[in-house]
Amino acid sequence: MKKILSYLTIGLIAISSLFISGAMADVESPLIRPLTTEAKLVSSDYAVSSMPVEVEEAVIYPEGISSKLLIKPGYSSLKLQPGESREFTVSVTSRENETITIDPKLVMQPYTENYLEDDWIDISPESVELEPDAEQEFIVEVSIPEDADIGYYNAFIVFGEYNEEESSTYPRYDGSMELSIEVWIPPSVQVLTNYINDRVEAGNSYDYEIKLKNVGDEDIAMDPQVVLSDIYYAEESIAYRFDEESSGQVIDISAITLDAPSVIRAGETATVNLHLEVPEATIGSFSASVDLGIDDPALRDWEEQVQLYFTVWQQPEEAFVREFSTNANVTIRIEISSTQYTYYPASGNSASGHEGPFFEVTLNKGQEKANLQLVSSTSKENVNYGTTGTVRPLMPADNYHYQTGGSTYTEVYEVSGEAGEWSLSILPENTESFEYSITVIN
Known part of the structure; x- marks a missing residue:
């Protein structure tokens, strides 16, 4: 009977918008260690840190x-x-x-x-x-x-x-x-899209839809506009724009255009089309909102605003590398998985869409490349049956539908090898983070 040794490593790789140059620092201490209850985070510079769980005491409201x-x-x-x-x-x-x-x-x-x-x-x-x-x-x-x-x-x-x-x-x-x-009074207009949150890449364009429904008996005017909020930058975490002498560009309000009707007809659903052009060499994140300008006195100011948040992200150019060793002839199993969360709400999708995660995996023993075999690939999704967003009055039952809240993609590789020093290389595509494990089986 095969015995699974205690070589089990899980690393959480955060590939975020900080990957501007693609340069990554080395880590002196190996990541391969017994799995414990303490999670380990590998950041963009691969510095390992602990993430303790904080327990918050319940708040009791007294008489x-x-x-x-x-x-x-x-x-x-x-x-x-x-x-x-x-x-x-x-x-x-x-x-x-x-x-x-x-x-x-x-x-x-x-x-x-x-x-x-x-x-x-x-x-x-x-x-x-x-x-x-x-x-x-x-x-x-x-x-x-x-x-x-x-x-x-x-x-x-x-x-x-x-x-x-x-x-x-x-x-x-x-x-x-x-x-x-x-x-309060019952609103005539239901804002079916409450936010747009997406990961975008420099030089690409994206299209989104904001849905509104007029459940009243009269036509209602609207005049949507983009309202600028705070902007945050990857390098400095500040809440104001770079000046003209800065080496980096950011998304500006001019990168967003709206196409919308001026009236929401009674009993009908209207669509506000939002187009985003991400400039070349753009970095950081962009936060704003679309003020729909709906002429409905029942809606509060914040209820007729659609929040926008775009994170400009770059594909990594260099692979993540981890060294490990074996002391006998063994079977090496490598498992890599990535969890993707839904950026854009289920009420619509970017016309450009997002490709699924992909991993370029190599394993070397010294200068010799091992013949890794892909033994399985698994995709799973989280599915919810309900409505999109929060509206008032309550949406009718026929607005319920299936929504996916996230997906996980996993690849498993195996190879037989002799005792010695090994080097694992993983170059991820279309994912901000991934987990991996190395299991050595006698």
Whole structure:
């Protein structure tokens, strides 16, 4: 029976946009070692580092507790349309050893999108004398006017002591609860493509589609424009453009053109066509958004924006090389795999597309090239059945379809060989990262 020895190595190779010159540094320590629970990262310069797993403690949101009062609940969130109203109950329990006066007040939060009007909130009873260890229930009624602006409204309901002369950047009032209200109306336009995230190469062009659906009864105008966001560069990780004297080019807003109708017809789906021309010798990454300019008052500013993120990537020119040794006549098995994640959303594809990963693999013993045999190649994908993006109102059931969220391609090679020093060379194509393992079998 064959026995598998402890030569098992897994390396995670990150071939990112940092591969500009294709030059790679050597590593003194060999990567072939027993597999452990600690992952090893091989970066673009092949420096090996550990990636410990950090455990984040759960965050518990407490009830509204003070030295004098216990408030239940400590937080309430409501979602209402203009003209609607809702009421809820708040219980206040005294922890004081004497009778106290409870006079609830509505206090605005300093960092709220919109400010609540006092006449939107009615609290009853208006005032009560609360004896030690006694509990009192208050009815809070929230009424949204017909002409209210959509958006978020946040405030405190303070049952304890409140001094309006005191202020704080992040106030926390004694004996209070937080109230959050979202005022909304059903939108007529559903933005079916929420983002475009793609890996691109210098000198190539790409085409994308942004889908929108008008579920209302009236035509709606739109005027899409590209809005520039921060730009990040591979060499310096800065958030502003290179100046004219820089040796590298970046994607500019002029590289993107839009072709879209000016009106989304009632009951129809419209398409915004986005074309990207990546200049030659381009490096780094580009972040922006398409402001669709939809004339739908139900949509918030961020809800009618499609985020763009393009990473300019180069194929590596030099192979990844790893040395190892064997001490007997053995069978050497080499397994290489690459996981590709979906860049562009399932609602559409770049017309240029992306080719699958490919590996140019060679194994040498000294100056002699080994006769590696490809014994298997495997492709697998992650498939999800659901909708694309998040829209409101909810999409009908017939919009459900299959979506692929990523794929893994694996190649397995074998060769028989004598004891000695070996050199494995892997030149990847069309992949940013790969894993490999070397297994020695007696």
